[in-house]
Amino acid sequence: MLPPELSEQACSLVPGEDRLAFSISWDTDDTGNITGRWIGRSVIRSCCKLSYDDAQDIIDGGFEVDVSGKTGPKLHGQFELKDVVDSLRSLHGITKKMREIRLRNGAFWIEIPKIVFLFDESGNPCDSLLGVRKESSFLVEELMLLANRSVAEVISKAFPGCALLRRHAEPKSMKLKEFEEFCRKRGLELDASSSGKLHLALPKMREKLKTDPVLLQILLARAARAMQLAVYFCTGDLRGREDEWAHYGLSIPLYTHFTSPLRRYPDIVVHRTLAAVVEAEEAYAEKRQSCAASDGIGNRCFTGLYFDEEAAESEEGREALVCAAVRYGVPASEVVSEVAAYCNERKRAGKHVEQSAENVYLCALLKNKEVIFFSFFFTYFFFI
Structure with missing residues (x-):
């Protein structure tokens, strides 16, 4: 700055x-x-x-x-x-x-x-x-x-x-295949075989999982990891x-x-x-x-x-x-x-x-908390 x-x-x-x-x-x-x-x-x-x-x-x-x-x-x-x-x-x-x-x-x-x-x-x-x-x-x-x-x-x-x-x-084909397999194992048939289809597949995934926001966030994090x-x-x-x-x-x-x-x-x-x-x-x-x-x-x-x-x-x-x-x-x-x-x-x-x-901050926070958080998912995705 x-x-x-x-x-x-x-x-x-x-x-x-x-x-x-x-x-x-x-x-x-x-x-x-x-x-x-x-x-x-x-x-x-x-x-x-x-x-x-x-x-x-x-x-x-x-x-x-x-x-x-x-x-x-x-x-x-x-x-x-x-x-x-x-x-x-x-x-x-x-x-x-x-x-x-x-x-x-x-x-x-x-x-x-x-x-x-x-x-x-x-x-x-x-x-x-x-x-x-x-x-x-x-x-x-x-x-x-x-x-x-x-x-x-x-x-x-x-x-x-x-x-x-x-x-x-565009995402590499191997990463897309891994993401598609990850979704298939969780009962979601997601055609992400080509990068051009991925942006069309995600809205459908959101619609299917609107009642399961936790799984949706996990899948979105996995989708982000497929990106270059x-x-x-x-x-x-x-x-x-x-x-x-x-x-x-x-x-x-x-x-x-x-x-x-x-x-x-x-x-x-x-x-x-x-x-x-x-x-x-x-x-x-x-x-x-x-x-x-x-x-x-x-x-x-x-x-x-x-x-x-x-x-x-x-x-x-x-x-x-x-x-x-x-x-x-x-x-x-x-x-x-x-x-x-x-x-x-x-x-x-x-x-x-x-x-x-x-x-570091997350570890310090969890250490000071009396309640243990069993799961917390977040990702770091900056492509703009």
């Missing part, structure tokens, strides 16, 4: 203060499909700050403007509480449709509760509970996934030899093998990490690359008015919904991209490959430390 002066102030959306940012705006239809897109530099002045609990209260019907005594978030500027409530509920409806589309297209969804430890004044674990994600979490997650996907599309097409993306390979880990990679290393760029878990062809530059170095590399694309687009527009950046959302040659390959391959387009890459320090493919390898190793090490720490 960056120092608090940066992560909590200068680089954070502080309500009522102007903040420089990269913004992505989308147009959607009534069914949740994206019909237009704009990506560029912006100045944001947030009107308020909401916690996940605040957002969930609004989704559930709380924070009604006409309810006396209800304490709402502190507002800045010309907006009223009604504006915040209406906007958030509208956004919730849109993201629910987007999520439905993703799952319908084959996104692999395993939701296993994660243990949360409670500590006493001395810092020792005194109790635990299972963390439950709410609709407010899914709302934020859906928009983050969409932003990451949009940026991946832009940088991989503008710089196909040196873009830093994140891929998730998601990894960073340089597109230049897989040039000509674009089918291997896909993210199996999300069921999308392109994905990267863009939304957390305050805590992940890969996001910073991606930000530099995106900044180069935006500047190259502006430089190209100055020379070729047919691709003017001021025409509106969805009409940009490099960052719009449809990438203009003819513009990128033209002499003016290539020159604009090269100059912008030099200015913003877009790393060469060899450097991106090294960054990807290092970040993959550090991410694996971090997950190992996290798992070890949770095991």
Whole structure:
């Protein structure tokens, strides 16, 4: 993490203060499909700050403007509480449709509760509970996934030899067969013989085991173990093998990490690359008015919904991209490959430390408890 002066102030959306940012705006239809897109530099002045609990209260019907005594978030500027409530509920409806589309297209969804430890004044674990994600979490997650996907599309097409993306390979056939055999022994005929069928098999498994949540959690944990880990990679290393760029878990062809530059170095590399694309687009527009950046959302040659390959391959387009890459320090493919390898190793090490720490806390908690827990199942599955 960056120092608090940066992560909590200068680089954070502080309500009522102007903040420089990269913004992505989308147009959607009534069914949740994206019909237009704009990506560029912006100045944001947030009107308020909401916690996940605040957002969930609004989704559930709380924070009604006409309810006396209800304490709402502190507002800045010309907006009223009604504006915040209406906007958030509208956004919730849109993201629910987007999520439905993703799952319908084959996104692999395993939701296993994660243990949360409670500590006493001395810092020792005194109790635990299972963390439950709410609709407010899914709302934020859906928009983050969409932003990451949009940026991946832009940088991989503008710089196909040196873009830093994140891929998730299909499960290995042996792991799938083991999972299918595990289910068969427990009376579940689950056809997971191919990775394409696995995402279809899981909803049926949930339906069959809705009266046996313990066995369901065990099977979901086993399904998660069949998955390979998601990894960073340089597109230049897989040039000509674009089918291997896909993210199996999300069921999308392109994905990267863009939304957390305050805590992940890969996001910073991606930000530099995106900044180069935006500047190259502006430089190209100055020379070729047919691709003017001021025409509106969805009409940009490099960052719009449809990438203009003819513009990128033209002499003016290539020159604009090269100059912008030099200015913003877009790393060469060899450097991106090294960054990807290092970040993959550090991410694996971090997950190992996290798992070890949770095991230590769990052992300490069980030791201090008078009641012995005979079984507790949880897993560690991070493929996003």
